[in-house]
Amino acid sequence: MAPSLIPHDEINQLLQEPLNIDDRQxxxxxxxxxxxxKDLDDALWIEPNQSGVIISVHIADVTALVPPNSQLEQQAFSRVETRYLATSNNPMFPRQLSEDKLSLLEDKPRWTVTIRITLDEAANIKKTQLxxxxxxxIKKFSYVSADKTLNDPSQPLFQVLRYCELWAQKLALKRQKGGAFGQSTIAGVSLDEEGRLIxxxxxxxxxxxxxxxxxxxxxxxxxxxxxxxxxxxRNHTASAIAPESKLLIETLNNLGLPELVRQRxxxxxxxxxxxxxLVGHFAMSVGAYTHFTSPIRRFADYINHRVLKAVFIEQKESPYTVEELQAIAKHINDKRQEIKEKRNEHFREERLAKTVTILNKKANITTLSDKEFSQIIKDSLKVSKLDKLVPEAQQRLENRTLKPSDLxxxxxxxxxxPDNRTLIKDELLNHLKxxxxxxxxxxxxxxTIGQTTVDYxxxxxxxxxxxxxxxxxEKTTSQPSIASNKQTARHQSNCNWLQGKLEDKLQEVTAIDQTALNDKIIEESPVSAPATVVNEEPLDLSxxxxxxxxxxxxxxxxxxxxxxxxxPVYSYNKIDDQWRCCCQVQWLDEILIETEALGQNKKEGKxxxxxxxIIELENYVVNEEFPIE
Incomplete structure (x- = not known):
C-alpha cells in the first residue's frame, strides 16, 4: 500500500451509495x-438474561463501504489514525465519510458490526458473537448529558444507563482483581490502557x-x-526491572504522588x-488484547474488521497472510512512533519558547496558574537557570501553593x-519543618528521576x-535526627539532608559522627540490610x-x-525464604501500634x-487508653 490523493468522484460515489439494510439484523x-x-465509531446496548447480561457493542461497518485496495484505504493506511489537535482533528478518512456516512449519527440508518457478549453474574465472558x-x-449522548441522565430518573434512558454503569463497575472490579492497572485509577491517578497518566x-x-x-x-x-x-x-510488555502487576499496583499506591507514579x-x-x-498485554493483565472498536479512527481496527468479518461472519479465509499483517503492523508501529516524536518535539519547542518569553517578561510570571508555574520551573532549567523565578517562587512558597515536584x-x-538559592532556602526550610x-x-x-534509592x-x-x-x-548529614518513633525520625532526617544540600554541608557516609549521641547506642543494621528474626509466639485471640x-x-x-x-502502613523485608511484614497504626503523627510477623509470602506476613x-488495638479500646474522644 502507498499513499495517494483521493479523487472527489470516489468519495461522492460512496456518499451517494444507498445502504441496503434488508439482509442485516x-x-x-x-x-x-x-x-x-462527530466521528462516532461505536454504540452500546445492554439487556439482562437469566444468568447475567448481554452487552452489545455496535461498531461502524467501515470496511463494508470502503473498497479494499481503494485510494481511500491507501490514504487511511498512510495516515494510520485520526490525529486530534487542540481545536480540531486530522481525520484518517475524509470528513464527508468519517463525520457523516460512516458515523453512527442519531436517527440515521447505518451499517454496523455488532459484538454481542454474554456475561455471567461474575462478569465472565460466556459467549462472543460477531x-x-x-x-x-436512538440517542447521541455527550459525556456531560449522559452523566446528567445518570442522575435524573425522569430521563427516558435513565434505567439503561444505570444498568450499564452497574456492569461497567463489575467489569472494572474484575479487571483490577485480576491485576490490571491499565484503564484504571491508581493512587488517585487515572491511567490509560498502556499505563500512561490521563x-x-x-x-x-x-x-x-x-x-x-x-x-x-x-x-x-x-x-x-x-x-x-x-x-x-495489541501487545504490551514490561521492562526487566518491573515487578509483577499486583506488586506494581501496591507500589504505585504507596507512592501517592502523580509525578512519582508517572516516572515509575x-x-x-x-x-x-x-x-x-500474540504476546499479551501487561497493563491490561490479559493474554490477548486487540483494537476493534474504532475503525473510523484507527487503521489497526479497520484491518481487524476485514479479518474478523471474513472469518466469523462471511465464513471465508482471512484476506491477509501473516507476512502481510506483519508488514502492516510494522508500518503502523513506525508511523505512530514518528507521529509521537514529532508531536512531543513540537510541544517541547512550543513550551520552551513560551518559557523564554515568560522569563524575559517577568510580569507575566505572577499571572501563571499553579500548573503553569510548575511547568515553567521544570522548563526553565532547559533554557537557563532558576534565578528569574526566585521572587515568584518565594511568594508561592509563602502561600504554600508549590507542589513537591516544584520544591x-x-x-x-x-x-x-548563589544568593538566590539562599533567598529560597529559608522559606523552603520553614515549609519543610x-x-x-x-x-x-x-x-x-x-x-525516581535519578533511578536510585534513598537509604537510611x-x-x-x-x-x-x-x-x-x-x-x-552517597552523602549524608553530620548529625542524626532523633525522635520517639522511626517514621518521625525518618522525615526529620530527610529535612536535615535537604538543609545540608541547600547549605552545601553534606558529607560522605563514612564521616558519620556516632559520638554525637549522648546516650548509649544499641547497634543496628542499616535499614536496607536483612532484618533480624522475629520470634513468633502463640497469639491470645480471646x-x-x-x-x-x-x-x-x-x-x-x-x-x-x-x-x-x-x-495501616505495611513494609516488608525478606529473611531467608520468609517475608517479615511490619504493620504500623498511627494516631496524629505518632506511631500508636507497631507489629511484626513472619510469613511464607507477603500476604501471610501481612x-x-x-x-x-488488632489484638493491640482491642487492648487499647478495652483499657480505655485509646486517645480518641
Missing part, C-alpha cells in the same frame, strides 16, 4: 462521546464507554486466539505495539547567583528513641472476634476507619501482622 443502541465529536447488523442510534478527570459515562470497549476488544482478541487466527493484536511507570513499561504474533526543582536546580513529609516526597522524586542508617538508643541518617547520592480472625486485613482497615484513623495489630 436491526439492533438498538445509543452513542456516548465528546461534546464536539454479527452483521444495522443501527438507527490528565483530565473522567466522567462517569466515560468510564462506562471505557469498560465496554475494553470488554469488546478483549472478547474479540480471545475469539481470535481461540481459533488461532492472526490479527493485529515510564521506567517500568515498554510502549504497546501491534503484531500478528524538588528548587532544591536540586541550578542558580546563576511545618510539613516534614514533604522532605520525604522530594527525595522520593529525586530518587538508624540507631536505637537506650532511651527508646531512634536516631536516623538519610543517605542519598478478645478477637471471628470476623477479625477470618479476615484480619479487612477488619483492621474497617476498624481504623470507624475510629477515624489512617489506614495477615499475621494485621492480626497482632
Amino acid at each position: 436491526q439492533v438498538l443502541g445509543f452513542t456516548i462521546d465528546g461534546e464536539t465529536s 454479527l452483521s447488523t444495522h443501527l438507527n442510534s 490528565e483530565t478527570p473522567l466522567y462517569h459515562s466515560q468510564k462506562i464507554i471505557q469498560e465496554f470497549m475494553v470488554l469488546a476488544n478483549t472478547a474479540v482478541a480471545s475469539l481470535a486466539e481461540e481459533h488461532r487466527l492472526p490479527i493485529l493484536y 511507570l515510564q521506567s517500568w513499561l515498554n510502549p504497546a505495539t501491534y503484531s500478528p504474533a 524538588y526543582y528548587l532544591v536540586f536546580g541550578e542558580y546563576e547567583n 511545618e510539613q516534614p513529609t514533604l522532605a520525604t516526597q522530594i527525595l522520593q522524586i529525586a530518587a 542508617l538508624d540507631k536505637k538508643m537506650t532511651s527508646g528513641k531512634f536516631a536516623f541518617w538519610t543517605v542519598f547520592d 478478645t478477637v472476634s471471628s470476623e477479625a480472625i477470618n479476615n484480619p486485613i479487612a477488619y483492621l482497615h474497617t476498624t481504623l476507619q470507624r475510629l477515624k484513623l489512617k489506614n 495477615t499475621q501482622a494485621s492480626l497482632k495489630a
